[in-house]
Amino acid sequence: MSAVGTLLAELFAEPGSGWIAAGLLLPVGAALLVALLGWVARSANLRDGATVVVGVASAATVLRLWGPVSSGERPRWLLWSFAPGGHLEFVVEPLGLVFATVASVLWVVTSVYAFGYMRGHHEEHQTRFFCCFAIAIGAAIGVAFAGNLLTLFLFYELLTFSTFPLVTHHQTTAARRAGRVYFGILLSTSVGLFLLAIVWTWWLTGTTDFRPGGILAGTSPGVLVALLLLYGYGIGKAALMPAHLWLPAAMVAPTPVSALLHAVAVVKAGVFSVLKVVTMIFGVDTLRGAMDRVAWGDVLIWIGCFTVLSASIVALRQDNLKRRLAYSTIGQLAYIVLGAAVASQIAAQGAALHIVTHAVGKITLFFCAGAIYVGAHKTEISTMRGIGWRMPFTMGAFFVGSLSIIGLPPLAGAWSKWGLILGASQAGEWLVVATLAASSLLSVGYLLPVVLQAFAPRQGGAAGGEDAGVQEAPLLCVVPLCLTALLCVVLFFWPTPFTDLLSGFAGGPP
Amino acid sequence: MSLLEALLVQRGLWVYWAIITLMMIGLYGVIARDHLVKKVMGLNVFQSSAILLYVAIGKVRGGTAAILLEGEENVLYSNPLPHVLMLTAIVVGIATTALALALTVRIQEAYGTLEEDELARLRVREDEEEAALDPHPFDPPGEPEDVEYPEVKVGGGAGGAGV
């Protein structure tokens, strides 16, 4: 009893810590509630209702933290230590708050979409699905709020473990094989490289805390660049080639999983970690200095550029829509890694903003892919000729999402790409600028044909034929995807909350 | 210093050489003999050598038994402690031997032989029979074929490396 008492006392001892706890524990509570209602009460409606209610509450809790954080506070919540040098500690800073907001808000939207998808699809094991989903979101928020590397690592691994049942949801041979790839790559990179990098950092500095301006100042440049490479590949969720293979493999999952986890929570946890490590472990100035002094200092940039270009080219050749989107995601994730690797404040801000804008854009596209499957039972792009006329909302949203990913105004993606290019050119990294430009062209090449195909005039004008059964997906699917498409537009005209919050986040101590 | 010299020059050390010889004989028996009872005998020889080592340690040349006699102070006596310790060690040795022999009886009953190579063959066969009950321990049995969307070929992602 006394343990609970001290815990509660600790919780509310500092302002904001209670909110952090609530933001973390609400998804866990949702998981328990879902399990209880799904397995014990056996009521699907109650269960799904509970998911939404708790989801909204959790999003509200995270949003509640915007006030204190934007006024310069850094709410923290310190729990006990779970390993020497690793206290279970949470600190809310702008970058983490942005990521947590994206994850928790989109969770609500995706939940609604998932009800439509899973029910429209008569999927089995829905309770397990929503249960793991909630835990995964909790883990993502834990990653976002982690106050030191070890806490981040703990939740990073929890994210891997909780998403494994989601990826292998169908429990078929293909799912199992995909699960092996997913798990094998994510776990071997994180245990073999990420943990090693953490240990090395801890050895060099005696701490694993995230601090504005970084903790590695004064380390020799060669070591810094080696560490950067270890982090870049150790955080396998950032999907740098060739550690990207898990992402296409994970596409065997039901589409809501691909949408939220493999366009938002999991992959963004990866690039978020990279960005956070660069800004708050290395410090952009320290890293910049090191990169300039070492001959192969730009190695992560080269890898990032290679990943962007090759992923985009591979995406061009994919006929399966989800796979094409997966490769597009790999390329877009590399944007963010590049933004971090350029090691300038503006690029880092652009990268942080790209977490938001790409999340909104890509989730729209995945929602559409799922809706096409539910409504038209089509997965291959070559068979989608003319479906746009029968699914105008879905394909309209797909068009909006595509433009946002390409980075055209008046859509949200324009801002973040602008920030990235600006940062790269100011840092004199012309390779990055050229890559970003080329990649925009390539993304036009792999996204717009889908739209063109969908709105192509139907052959022979036959009303019957193979698209007789094609119709708009259930309302629960269509509304969320229109909503996220709308968000793409809104964020172009009103990006200030994010840009204000993120301004100067990559700088030194205030 | 040759072995002979060691034996001749360092008088008194010969007992340790004897003990080591005995120990090696015991260990050789344990390792080289195929019959399980003979292995136990080797083990006994090995244990005896250890016991003799202790006895030799306690012995003081010219010493008597450690009994306090009236009126005789400053008697030279052998150290009784190692000898006492060996009472325990002997008990341990007997228990070990008894247990080992009981085991050999059970093995004889179960397998009908006490020859080690024979037993090894029988055990290999047993392991193989057990393995035959569980083929393909790496692949879970009875998975359904893929009927579900989405058809994603895993590993095809290697296409990325081909670029």
Next chain:
Amino acid sequence: MAAESVGQGLQQVALSTAFDVHFPALEVVLPLVAAPLCFLFRSRAFARILSAAVAWLTFGVALVLLQKVLAEGTVRYPLGGWAAPYGIEYRVTVAGAWVILVVSLVAALTLLFDSRGSASRLAPERRYLYYSAFLLCLAGLLGMAITGDLFNIFVFLEISSLSSYALIALGRDRRALMASYSYLIMGTIGGGFFMIGVGLLYQMTGTLNVEDMAQRLPAVLDTRTVLVGFAFLLVGLSIKLAVFPLHQWLPNAYTFAPPRVSAFLAGTATKVSYYVMAEVVFVLFGAHFVFTEIGLGAVLMPLSVAAMFVGSLAAIYQADLRRLLAYSSIGQLGYMTLGLSLANVEGLTSGLVHVFNHGVTKSGLFLVVACVGYRTGRTTVRSMAGLGTRMPATSLAFVIGGMSLIGVPGTAGFVSKWELIRGALAAERLWLAAVVLVSSLLAVVYVWRVVEMIYFGRPEGLESLGRDGEPVREAPFSMLLPTLILVAATVVFGLWSDPTLSVARSAAVELLGGAGG
């Protein structure tokens, strides 16, 4: 928390009667007296209850002792009132109290486990013999950690070994007999080596008391006799500790023993030998002599690394679950000896905290396998197929225990691994940290094989039926409870590692501060 308050309660009771001075002796005497009682009453029910009660009592006493040691320093108890260098002294150090805590906890929980069915060879009316042997084994293991007299350690070592040979031979499969026999041969040679080593050291110092000998040894350290004695001690202990390549006896012994015996021995036997080895190395000879002068690290470190890889690699290819876990134990023991070979506080702390973490994890996993064996009638990896839906709690327990073997953060295994990596870094060996991490990837493979079988396998035909031809369902509560307690402990002490780590650290500091250090 609860355990502490229970400990405090017990301590108060004890203080009120001023009886707690006798606790070190009581810890050993309790099971030692209960063992013949079980034999005399010849009742299975009586033996069961008595042994469980005794095991829980020893656990309580161990808790009190640990608290007392932490508060007041080493607890000494002259047995029979004979003062230290002459009589046998029971000397409870922090490390010793820590080890007896683990041993008694694992014993208490495995005895709580209701091993139904006829898991052992004994006829039901003679099952009391099983409990007799079990209690003797417990007494031996506890005695090894408590006593401060080298020859007494040998005696307790033999008590525990002899009773464990008997216990292993009780396994239902006839291969248990051969497993027990080869363990007996190896174990006796190991015990014999230990005894010879003690004799040689006694010859040079004239004492058997560990502390007394530690004071007298430096004067004669450069003699060949002491060196040979040290070698004998070390090799003897390495056999009992299953240091690679002396591990051959272990897999078969754990595979064919009765289920609870596997769980108990896997969690305790090697751990106690680990403690004795640490005592010999750090207290008796001192780290300076062992690591600087004769450079044991250069031998023990490669062997530990080899054990980590060989054990884990072998585990990957096992069809039998218990053999898989046994090989995994060899790998995990490699982590522990690696910690010892680093000879710094962090390394030794990781080894000692792994005594607890791995003991709890591995016992829990062996109990999981016992549950599976009870319901399905087999203990192969394949018998786990599809258990995810039919034995959900048992399956989840395996997954969590497996994660702890891998060292996933949030489980107990991570805590020890992290501390071990810290030790490697403190010894300025970054490559060793990398090796430890890479080796834990092998654990991923052997654990994940089973996890895939649990959740992706679908048993066909006869495989879907359990041992009695009935459909397989969740294990009974009396089996599940201790299993889940052990598995839950891996998560609790994985997230909340302050108590385990702080005790292990003070134990390590105490050991390293020993004579000659």
